[in-house]
Amino acid sequence: MATETAPGKMATWLEDAKGEVQDAPIGYGRMKRKEDARFIRGKGNYLDDVRLPGMVHGAILRSPYGHARILSIDTSKALAHPKVAAVVIAKDLETLGLAWMPTISYDTQAVLAGDKVRFHMQEVAFVVALDAYSAQDALALIEVEYEVLPAIVNARKAMDADAPLIRDDKVGQTNNLASPTWEAGDKAATDRVFAEADTIVTRDIIDPRVHPSPMETCGMVADMNPETGQLNIYNGNQAPHAHRTVYAQVAGLPEHRIRILCNDIGGGFGNKVPVYPGYVCAIAGSIVAGAPVKWIEDRSENLVSTGFARDYIMQSQMCAKGGKITGLRVDVLADHGAFDSTAQPTKFPAGFFHIVTGSYDLDAAHCTVTAVYTNKAPGGVAYRCSFRITEAVYLVERMVEALAWEMNVDPIELRMRSFIRPEQFPYETATGWTYDSGDYHKTMKVAMEIAGYDQLRQEQQEKAAKGEIMGIGIAFFTEGVGAGPRKHMDILGLAMNDGADLRVHPSGKAVVSISAQTQGQGHETTFAQIVAEELGISPNDITVRHGDTDKTPYGLGTYGSRSTPVSGGAVAVVSRKVRDKARLIAARMLETRPEDLAWEKGRWYVRGDQSKGAAIEDIAEYSYSGSPMPEGLEGGLDAQAVYDPPNLTYPYGAYIAVVDIDPGTGHVHCRRFIAVDDCGVRINPMVVDGQIHGGLTEGVGQALMELISFDEQGNCVNASFMDYLLPTALECPEFELGETVTPCPHHPIGAKGVGESPCVGSPPCITNAVIDGLRVHTQGRVRHMDMPCNPARTWAAMQGNAAPPQ
């Protein structure tokens, strides 16, 4: 269990919890995160902390080429290594039926390459040795003969007639098309709107390939007990229940004999949603070796071979009429890498990209998405994003900015004219979404006030007169999160619902078990606060249990900002079930009728006589005592719930960035960042602020420095944090946060989810600011550049030589 603590640690932990009682609100409000006591002391329990008796160690041999035929593999020297227990290659997996595995997108992916390697650092062989060093040493002893093939690294060339066929393993596959063109919106209506437009702006906009880069890399300890057939899997993943079902399907193992244990997880960001070949290898290794196998990838393996994000090339046009935005069309070329394992609900092959109309009341919109295979690592995961919404928001917010300057209108003014108005909610978008609630004008105004927008524009002009470059960028995003309603979506046939199980003990303390899986989001605090708000129990008297499929209810996990919208809904509902049961018991205790009782936080009391009542802990004690229960009611105070959200929730926000650019070097400094988020009701505002700080930091990284790139042979050239840069506090301004609160009308507690908003809204905001600075500096000549806005690329754009990222 995630929160199991060694006896020695327990004393300090209890002491802390005791000390914090004063600071914890009975319900919503700022309180310190309960889990931080162990994290800040370095006492978290991560995957590499798992040490089982008799455990052996795995390592993966990877392809040195982007595309090559495997002529032979000789493992004899590795097997002769005195500390090597087993070497597994594709043909060994074939006998177990595990050589290929299904992806989340109904494609197939090689667990170990047998016929060809299709991307740099693809998995080729798995070594099991008595220690991790020997496993690494043995990799060098495996001899693989390759015939190198030409590699496709540019998605635009994947459909060329002379392009090499990457997926010759697939029957009937004759080209590199990964999935047929998918579309949303009304093409004919959009054509009509464009025909009538006053202004049309056209841009090729690239959201380049980046990596979620969780601090803890992926890995697994697989422990198959040969006697009992029980498979225990220790693995930090974002959806343990769904993973269990997948292993049952892939490996043909009975689902009730698979137990997945997620301890503390050092970040996920979408990277820990997929099932990776290394996981299947670790399980196969444990079966072959008859011992627990630990496999943990190193940083290079994580960066180069695991789920990337974005890689969308978007050709787009936006038009205006009468001073307002009226239409949008987008054609996307998606680079899925060698295997299509993009993460999204089944009926949404481009995720939620068609939320691309953003926060605007458009007359019509149309988008298409065409996906190709390339010789790059598979992925397309939703990196801190609800299934391609980051790409959609990046596109629409870049286009609005471009259109505004084309019309010579202030970009905030154009947004204000074009926003969906408060009275239009619930609002049906041109591509079929039903936004639940919002007051966009108000939120935009709050951001303008914090920023001092008019003064900033004045300062920009003054600086420009002195040859200095200052840019101001805006982004206003609307996200659709909390997937999702079972009538609309599923993943691999599994409804995207979440369960909750709440047990109030005789002493009035409680344990709530959830199916969401924290990777650092603060669930142990936030979910306790939801129960606290609903039942009036102190959050310090509530344990949140997660991360053990044997001890928690089924649900689809944590990604797409779905924890609060879905799992949080389940926790609110299960708390209300307990409250309802408590009412029946209280009526018996107070010798009155349930309908004569009224609730105040923590207590049922008799209407008209507030002194006569029963507190929740008294009701709990009674429910387990020898006293008689109400007629037909079972003893104890507990309940279960499964929450099926009626709709997505639609958080939104107004962001403003200010950058300074060195005219001599192109270096961009983000001087200010104003973020006004509306995520509905805030459970713990401090946790929300923390989420926003983290997401904005990732946005700074994507906008200014992050890029996965390849050479012509298909070699990934960002195999370490020396070459794949993550931002530090020094690149980030002191974030200036504001809020508006528009409760979600259909969510039990009015919350909308916030984890991903800042990472969605900030990349276009900062990029818009950089382009704005270059625009002013060049008297309007420069109107576009793609991320990352690193010094060399920004300087080139300043010279009029902006180039796509490579």
Added chain:
Amino acid sequence: MASHNGNARFLAGGHSLIPMMKLRLADPGHLIDINPIEAELNYIREEGGEIRIGAMTRHRNMLESDVLAKHFPIFFEAEHVLADPVVRNRGTMGGSLCQADPAEDLSGVVTALKGEAVLRGPGGAERVVGMEEFHIGPYMTAVQPDELLIEVRFKVKPGGGSAHEKVERRAGDFAIVAASAALWIEGGVIKDCGLACSAVGPTTMHIGRAEAAVIGKAPSEELFAQAGAMASQDCSPSADGRGPVDYKRHVAGVLSKRALSRAAASALR
């Protein structure tokens, strides 16, 4: 070192060697940990008209040194942007110089200040080499397998000023380009000049032509712009993830000019 027939490496701060071993790029048979003799080799001394810095002096000691701040402000500027606090707490002067990464900041600083390296070999024999002689190629120095860099010496001359300029993709990253400049100005005339650029060639690039061009003249923005243009021409960058060749040449010029201007300001202060 002799007993292992050269199949060994000295371990000082370990912030280059250990990562290389982790990536299996380096595989020495033995490590000789010289941290136990840190007390002997960690010092910043002013004596006999010289500043002497021991090879085991940590970056942090140089960053915080009042003696260096007084004579050579370039040290504070370079150390402030060199890697991160973790590296600066452990990494050493000797380690930086002997790793001889062409993108590394400190080699440029020592080159601009015309520092000399003291190498000690078997039996305690010492030799002193200038930076021109010290850098022989990428990651290669004049230090022989049986030698140890023990000290770096700098002459203190009147009218000195210095500055370091760096463009990086992110705090703590190696430079895209860095320029280190030192000037000695007396009576309104530049008596001596040191200028070096990092990350724009196979080794730290010493821009001798620019130095010669400014010596004997009065400092001016125009003069430094000319020197910057020479740095731009004389460096030999290659394209990589940090930028293309034309950009790096351009920035070498911009930063050289800025470093010389600020060095002059600090000399005249």
